[in-house]
Amino acid sequence: MTISKDRNGSELTIALEGRLDTTTAPELAEEIKSLDGVEKLKFDIEKLEYISSAGLRVLLSAQKVMNKQGSMVVKNASESIKEIFEVTGFDGILTVE
Amino acid sequence: MAIVRGITNHVFCTVMKKRGANALRHLDEVSRRAVSASEETLLKILKDNADTEYGKKYDFAGISSIDEYRKKVPFSNYDDYAPYIERMINNDEEDLITSYPVRHYALSSGSVGVPKHIPVTQATLDNYAIYGASILFGVMDEYFRNTTGKSYKDGFCLNTIEAPPMVTENGIPKGPISGTCMRVFADHLLSFMTSPAELVFPTESMDSKYLKLRFALANRKVTCMTSAFMTSLVDLMTWLESNWEEMCDDIEKGVIGESVMISPELRRKFESMFEPDPKRADELREEFKKGFDEIVIRIWPDFQWLGAIGTGGFSQYTQKMRKYTGRNVPYSFLNYAASESLMAVARRTGEDGFVLLPDGGFYEFIPADADDDETTLTIDQLEEGKDYEIVVTNLSGFYRYRIKDVVRVKGFYNESPMVSFLYRKNQMISIAGEKTNEEALRWTIERFQDETGLLITDYSVYADTDSKPGRYVLLMEPDKEIDESKLQEYRDVAEKLLGQANPSFGQKIMNGTLGKTKLCITQQETYMLYRDVMIMKGVSQNQLKPVRAIDTPMKEKFFFNLIETETE
Numbered sequence: 001m002t003i004s005k006d007r008n009g010s011e012l013t014i015a016l017e018g019r020l021d022t023t024t025a026p027e028l029a030e031e032i033k034s035l036d037g038v039e040k041l042k043f044d045i046e047k048l049e050y051i052s053s054a055g056l057r058v059l060l061s062a063q064k065v066m067n068k069q070g071s072m073v074v075k076n077a078s079e080s081i082k083e084i085f086e087v088t089g090f091d092g093i094l095t096v097e
Numbered sequence: 098m099a100i101v102r103g104i105t106n107h108v109f110c111t112v113m114k115k116r117g118a119n120a121l122r123h124l125d126e127v128s129r130r131a132v133s134a135s136e137e138t139l140l141k142i143l144k145d146n147a148d149t150e151y152g153k154k155y156d157f158a159g160i161s162s163i164d165e166y167r168k169k170v171p172f173s174n175y176d177d178y179a180p181y182i183e184r185m186i187n188n189d190e191e192d193l194i195t196s197y198p199v200r201h202y203a204l205s206s207g208s209v210g211v212p213k214h215i216p217v218t219q220a221t222l223d224n225y226a227i228y229g230a231s232i233l234f235g236v237m238d239e240y241f242r243n244t245t246g247k248s249y250k251d252g253f254c255l256n257t258i259e260a261p262p263m264v265t266e267n268g269i270p271k272g273p274i275s276g277t278c279m280r281v282f283a284d285h286l287l288s289f290m291t292s293p294a295e296l297v298f299p300t301e302s303m304d305s306k307y308l309k310l311r312f313a314l315a316n317r318k319v320t321c322m323t324s325a326f327m328t329s330l331v332d333l334m335t336w337l338e339s340n341w342e343e344m345c346d347d348i349e350k351g352v353i354g355e356s357v358m359i360s361p362e363l364r365r366k367f368e369s370m371f372e373p374d375p376k377r378a379d380e381l382r383e384e385f386k387k388g389f390d391e392i393v394i395r396i397w398p399d400f401q402w403l404g405a406i407g408t409g410g411f412s413q414y415t416q417k418m419r420k421y422t423g424r425n426v427p428y429s430f431l432n433y434a435a436s437e438s439l440m441a442v443a444r445r446t447g448e449d450g451f452v453l454l455p456d457g458g459f460y461e462f463i464p465a466d467a468d469d470d471e472t473t474l475t476i477d478q479l480e481e482g483k484d485y486e487i488v489v490t491n492l493s494g495f496y497r498y499r500i501k502d503v504v505r506v507k508g509f510y511n512e513s514p515m516v517s518f519l520y521r522k523n524q525m526i527s528i529a530g531e532k533t534n535e536e537a538l539r540w541t542i543e544r545f546q547d548e549t550g551l552l553i554t555d556y557s558v559y560a561d562t563d564s565k566p567g568r569y570v571l572l573m574e575p576d577k578e579i580d581e582s583k584l585q586e587y588r589d590v591a592e593k594l595l596g597q598a599n600p601s602f603g604q605k606i607m608n609g610t611l612g613k614t615k616l617c618i619t620q621q622e623t624y625m626l627y628r629d630v631m632i633m634k635g636v637s638q639n640q641l642k643p644v645r646a647i648d649t650p651m652k653e654k655f656f657f658n659l660i661e662t663e664t665e
Contacts, residue, residue: 021620022578022620022621026339029339032356033343033354033355034355035356035357036355036356043556045444052620052622052659052661053620053622053623053625053626053659054617054620054621054626055623057625057626057629058540060424060626060629060630060633063633064302064358064633065358067358068303068358068359068360069358083658084658084659087654087655087658088626088630088654088658088659089630089634089651089655090562090630092634093532093630093633093634
């Protein structure tokens with residue numbers, strides 16, 4: 001999986017490409033450990049092909065942090081990933097655009 | 098400061114040991130005359146509540162024996178009390194189902210949608226204080242005196258129980274009952290626990306796993322852990338496995354990590370409680386680097402005991418926790434309780450049979466295999482090894498309440514039966530009358546692990562009635578990736594074992610009434626994700642029980658969309 005970060009002041013965009021699964025989820029968890037000063041966090045997952053339970057847990061932990069310090073949106077999700085968000089109850093927790 | 102905390106800790110431990118010894122003495126005494134105590138408890142409940150609306154309706158005043166009680170008062174369920182409870186909460190009405198003052202409403206985890214509000218009176222809270230809390234210290238004190246000749250050492254407790262302050266419309270505290278007893282200690286928590294009151298009674302959401310561990314790891318003198326359910330402790334240790342490096346860095350610097358979710362006010366307050374501690378950080382790093390087997394006793398050399406509900410459906414988690422603590426640390430599995438009643442307690446460490454409390458309520462029993470489910474037995478009529486549905490008359494206004502739990506009598510402690518929870522009746526799965534219960538499933542998974550060498554983190558079952566003929570779908574999450582070429586073999590083993598656990602199932606597979614079982618392997622961390630989502634949605638972690646039956650459309654959608662691989 002490729003993780004690209006683009007910081008603009010208090011806005012951080014993280015673009016994910018590939019598969020977010022048990023193997024790659026720890027990499028993303030590492031990347032989002034320091035969200036200091038981030039008020040708007042955007043995940044661009046247009047090129048994310050697959051997300052597993054472990055990946056979903058990382059998104060959930062990011063949302064927990066951003067609930068305190070700003071906002072988080074998940075953008076450009078494919079239909080299959082949107083469906084995963086829906087069936088796991090994430091659509092009521094995350095802002096999916 | 099440390100000296101003062103050491104002294105208050107010693108005082109607290111001494112007081113709790115004394116209270117624990119009193120609780121044991123009381124239980125031993127009352128269990129010796131359990132049959133008469135049980136009847137006395139019922140007659141007192143009826144007398145005290147004769148003038149309530151419910152008491153008048155069923156003529157409690159005219160009842161003078163167990164037989165009359167059975168004849169005059171019908172079985173009940175929550176719906177029978179809901180209109181009364183609504184009036185109690187909305188209009189502050191008293192003397193409807195109980196004459197005792199209601200001090201709390203327990204929110205039951207057993208329902209979906211609107212949670213049940215179970216009234217909890219002072220009498221029930223007193224019962225919890227003795228049998229839900231104090232007795233644990235007595236059991237452990239007794240264990241150490243018997244095995245080492247002296248009591249356990251003073252020290253601090255890593256506790257995961259939380260009780261967020263919530264109140265009903267009429268201002269009475271509500272929430273899970275498990276944390277309620279700790280409210281009386283709110284100002285003195287740090288005398289015994291590693292977590293300060295703000296973590297135990299949280300008023301805001303925060304990164305509680307990190308924070309609980311942050312306080313506990315900074316403290317060398319952690320001697321025990323307590324939790325409502327073993328799942329919380331396993332989740333905590335699993336989290337630590339992935340995050341120990343940052344944790345050690347923060348201990349070294351005496352800070353709370355910048356990415357940790359916590360309000361600025363609490364961060365300031367908590368950070369003022371830490372000093373930079375590079376020595377402790379190094380000690381911890383050295384141990385974490387060696388791996389997590391028996392990590393608990395390596396990072397806390399004085400660690401001595403653990404208390405959490407860990408039998409029945411939680412046994413997978415107990416097995417996992419053993420990896421972290423080692424086999425020699427004594428565990429108490431606490432009690433057999435529900436929001437409606439604390440029914441039985443662990444009298445000794447490691448036992449999965451709980452001593453029924455003859456003065457904690459009045460209990461009747463319906464044999465699980467009886468055709469007639471109207472006739473109940475009393476404790477003197479129970480037989481060892483037999484299974485019974487338990488019917489509860491509690492100290493808080495529920496009478497002959499069918500809680501739907503089936504228990505097995507494991508033996509007797511004096512006159513009191515020792516019971517273990519087997520399954521909840523409404524969680525039984527049955528497609529063609531084969532009635533597979535949670536216990537059969539649990540037995541199957543235990544044997545499955547032995548036969549295949551796999552360690553199953555969690556598991557569930559689903560009744561697939563869309564396929565023809567209907568079939569079982571077993572969902573399992575192994576602790577590591579499995580060899581997919583062995584999937585069919587694993588399915589066959591699980592199906593064979595389930596047929597042994599429930600011969601009716603086996604027979605129906607043989608004669609084709611049921612279709613071949615399907616085995617689904619869930620993605621890693623799926624069950625943990627489910628718990629995370631439920632907590633995010635406001636469910637208390639004290640109440641999150643393992644998902645054994647996929648019995649709602651929500652669970653169905655959740656789990657079946659997170660499958661890694663499956664048989665045909």
